[in-house]
Amino acid sequence: MSISEEARRADALALLEQLFSSLGDAPIDCTRFEGSDAAFVGIQNTSWDELCSEGLLEKQSDSLYVLTPAGWSEALLRAGTLSAPGFQDRIGKLAGFLKDQIKGREKSEVVAFDEIVRSTGLPSGWVFNVIDSHLLSRMEGRRDAFWFESARGRLVEVPRDFGLIKVDLFADIRAENLRLQETVEEMEELYREYRCEICSAPLIGIHPWEHQYGYEEATEYACGRTIGGPHGDTPCPKDPKFPKFEAFVLTTQRQENGWMCYASSVSNVDLRYTWGKTEEEAKSAMHEVYLRRAKPWKG
């Protein structure tokens, strides 16, 4: 009797789930599963082949198999582990440690795998599987760390832009579906700087810039607040430190066919310049620009 395609698929996925849960925190590369093991007695033989043909499992000998990096991360995503608090803690710890390695650095850093395990206190097999399967990049839009050259399991290269978020993910949060909302929540846990701490406007960009002593990152929020820019910080419009219009000195300049108005202040709030047919018009246009700029962000 032949089994339907659907039943075969369900059986293969059940096998994947079983392999993943019996693996626990062990590393995928040296944990072999025996096809004839009594634990797998209810599984169709074809399911092993099916997972192999999908690249989720690798056959090492007649009946010995190992999970591939893709198999491990696929099983993890299917198991819904991503949103489990314990998993979030682990990922947060690992990503935090890796991010610390490149803080203020101009180049990528190579870190010994053992050092990562020692410093984070995380199970070494689990860390191995996360790096091996590029899990951080699979979890939407993070620049990931990877094995340095051929030193699988020994050296990890953390790229300079590790952990940077693909900004377009945040462009239209309200219109996104539940899946993206979950991703955002995960990121919120990982990246505390993801929202403006004053008005909760989302992060819209991280801009690297260089100065004579090294490398910095400027963080920009949708409310207009920036932190760590080359000319210092720009306050959030809801911050009491945000300058009043009176704090700007307006300078007007007669042009051939109208007036130009510039606004300067000690703050970093840049209002550019405005234009008007008369001096008054140029100044009142500047006031409009200020009001728009000073308007709090609405979520």
Ligand SMILES: [Zn+2]
């Ligand atoms: Zn803000």
